[in-house]
Amino acid sequence: MAEPLFDCRNLALDLGGREVLRNIGFSLRPGEVLGIIGPNGAGKTSLLEILSGRYRPKTGTVRFKGRDVTGLPLFERARLGLGRTYQTPIICEDLTVGETFKAARQAYRPYLTRFDAEYGAALVNFVAPYDTPNTRLKTFERRKLLMANLLMRKPELLLMDEPAAGLINAEIDQIDQILRMLSKEMNVAVVIVEHRMELLASIADRVIVMDAGDIIAEGPMQDVINSPAVRAAYFEAH
Numbered sequence: 001m002a003e004p005l006f007d008c009r010n011l012a013l014d015l016g017g018r019e020v021l022r023n024i025g026f027s028l029r030p031g032e033v034l035g036i037i038g039p040n041g042a043g044k045t046s047l048l049e050i051l052s053g054r055y056r057p058k059t060g061t062v063r064f065k066g067r068d069v070t071g072l073p074l075f076e077r078a079r080l081g082l083g084r085t086y087q088t089p090i091i092c093e094d095l096t097v098g099e100t101f102k103a104a105r106q107a108y109r110p111y112l113t114r115f116d117a118e119y120g121a122a123l124v125n126f127v128a129p130y131d132t133p134n135t136r137l138k139t140f141e142r143r144k145l146l147m148a149n150l151l152m153r154k155p156e157l158l159l160m161d162e163p164a165a166g167l168i169n170a171e172i173d174q175i176d177q178i179l180r181m182l183s184k185e186m187n188v189a190v191v192i193v194e195h196r197m198e199l200l201a202s203i204a205d206r207v208i209v210m211d212a213g214d215i216i217a218e219g220p221m222q223d224v225i226n227s228p229a230v231r232a233a234y235f236e237a238h
């Protein structure tokens with residue numbers, strides 16, 4: 001079988017002298033959507049930090065497009081085609097929308113054109129005029145601006161930390177449609193940490209459940225949420 005697009009194995013991480021991840025591993029094919037759920041403190045964000053290159057794992061390997069990227073920082077993984085979004089959509093408050101697109105186009109070579117920026121904006125239906133100050137953008141528009149900036153580089157893998165946080169249901173439906181289009185029509189693979197189960201049930205091909213640094217279940221959403229281990233992790237106090 002062909003090598004997967006993305007693969008991580010035997011990942012462990014210590015933070016503050018405590019083991020917060022142990023023996024984490026999974027693979028992704030192009031276009032596949034993997035959901036990650038788990039109670040607060042399970043280690044989901046820490047795992048994304050390793051996958052994106054911000055944290056170096058204590059053990060284990062991360063491979064992307066056939067290459068060992070375990071030691072590569074975030075910006076080098078970005079150049080290979082990996083995009084990351086954060087729980088809080090932070091944009092530069094001093095810039096306008098147009099200046100933000102320009103900064104993203106020129107973040108690294110090859111510099112992109114205005115057409116690339118328009119392409120990214122169109123993918124997420126971002127329509128604010130270029131002279132809009134960023135301070136005027138609401139949470140959903142901030143998320144879409146950041147996604148447009150990522151998508152103009154045509155990433156092959158997106159790592160997303162709670163893309164539905166702070167959004168109302170109609171906006172979450174749009175995120176659902178955008179992710180469906182990216183994965184199913186453009187073959188972008190997505191790892192998505194999300195508390196909104198209905199969003200994951202709609203878009204995730206499979207789900208990993210984490211608890212206290214371990215993977216405790218993996219499979220289709222319907223199967224994992226009914227598994228006894230998952231019910232215990234969510235509903236019993238630790």
Ligand SMILES: Nc1ncnc2c1ncn2[C@@H]1O[C@H](COP(=O)(O)OP(=O)(O)OP(=O)(O)O)[C@@H](O)[C@H]1O
Binds near residue numbers: 015038042045
């Ligand atoms: N910088 C740090 N130093 C020490 N411990 C940390 C640090 N960051 C996170 N932790 C601990 O690591 C564990 C995993 O945290 P993490 O934020 O990855 O969990 P999470 O599943 O993303 O939680 P949430 O759903 O609340 O965002 C927690 O026990 C947390 O307290």
